[in-house]
Amino acid sequence: EVQLVQSGAEVKKPGESLKISCTGSGYTFATYWILWVRQMPGKGLEWMGIIYPGDSDTTYSPSFRGQVTISADKSISTAYLQWSSLKASDTAMYYCARSIGGSGSNFEFWGQGTLVTVSS
Amino acid sequence: EIVLTQSPGTLSLSPGERATLSCRASQSVSSSYLAWYQQKPGQAPRLLIYGSSSRATGIPDRFSGSGSGTDFTLTISRLEPEDSAVYYCQQYGFSLGAFGQGTKVEIK
Numbered sequence: 001e002v003q004l005v006q007s008g009a010e011v012k013k014p015g016e017s018l019k020i021s022c023t024g025s026g027y028t029f030a031t032y033w034i035l036w037v038r039q040m041p042g043k044g045l046e047w048m049g050i051i052y053p054g055d056s057d058t059t060y061s062p063s064f065r066g067q068v069t070i071s072a073d074k075s076i077s078t079a080y081l082q083w084s085s086l087k088a089s090d091t092a093m094y095y096c097a098r099s100i101g102g103s104g105s106n107f108e109f110w111g112q113g114t115l116v117t118v119s120s
Numbered sequence: 121e122i123v124l125t126q127s128p129g130t131l132s133l134s135p136g137e138r139a140t141l142s143c144r145a146s147q148s149v150s151s152s153y154l155a156w157y158q159q160k161p162g163q164a165p166r167l168l169i170y171g172s173s174s175r176a177t178g179i180p181d182r183f184s185g186s187g188s189g190t191d192f193t194l195t196i197s198r199l200e201p202e203d204s205a206v207y208y209c210q211q212y213g214f215s216l217g218a219f220g221q222g223t224k225v226e227i228k
Contacts, residue, residue, distance in 0.1 A: 033215070034189050037165075045157075045165060047217040059215045062121060095164055104213040106155035106170040108177075111163055 002026040004096055004111035010116045012086050018115045019082035022096030029077035030054040033104035036070055036081050037095040039113075045095075050104045051079060059104070086118045122146055124209055125219035132226040139196040141223045143209035148189050153212040154175075156185055156194045158223075160205045169194060186219050 007021045022034060036048040049060040053072035060070070072079040079096060094114050097107035123146040133139055143154075149171040156166040165178040169185035171194055182197045193220045196203055211221040 021189060037219075044206075044222045045159070045210075045219040047210070050217070059220075079127055097165075098128070100167070100170055103153075103212075104215075104217070105153040105165065106210065108167045108170070109162040110166070 002098065002109045004098060004109055005093075006096060006114045009115040011118070011119070013119055013120055014086055014088055016080070016086050016118075017084050018086055018116065019080050020094060020116065022079045022081075022111050023078045024098060025080075027098075030074040031102065032101035033045040033102075033107075034079040035097045035099070035104070035107050036068075036073065036079075037093065037097065038064075038092045040092045048081070048094075048097075052104070053077075055077065059077075075103060086116075088118050091118045092116060122149060122211055122213060122218055123155055123219055124211055126207075126209060126220035126223045130224045131220075132228060133199055134228045135199050137199050139199055139203070139225055141194040141196075141207055141209075141225075143187075143192040143194070143220050145190045145192075145211060147213045148215060149192075149213055151152050151188050152184075152185070152226060155210045156183075157208045157210060157219075158203075158205045159208065163181060165208065196225070199225075203227065225227060 038046040048064045051058045054075040094113040098109040100108040154172040158170040159165040173185045175225045206222045
């Protein structure tokens, strides 16, 4: 059974750093793309970026390039989303998802979400 | 960057009725890379349709997708109470993806 399990909720202060994780199981982690999605409170889904864990090939949405870093460690089947300096506007639910096939196009399996709250 | 515009914003229908949701792209999208997702409150999104018309595993056949180029449609043939949710289209092209802003389906 394919599963993506995300790290737990975080409460941080503005300016702090953060790295959240997404661990895959039940499939060959290196050979499927992982997508990160932001959902701000009461808002829609935003495509942040994708990574191919096999070679760490990464693409960012222009809106998120330079704001976050996406990485992966295929040896432990885990993808990461990190911030070096959080802002209050980073408060959101973040989801990871696995591609339906070998292209980074559509995403079939989703993590449960990680709620990030940034507040002074 | 391709922008997806969904309409209507909200659809309010009775059980058994047919729901037609639209997704329009700012430029042509490969049909292979157009998907639809359902999201219920407090839950992660669920893939319904990929490749514009293929149902994902376990999705009932009352959900169907169609379209090409810049115009795509998700149809729910006979609404059930559990179909109350927000529906998003999503495309991928030129190594970038995007979601539409969503259509909320309410069941009367």
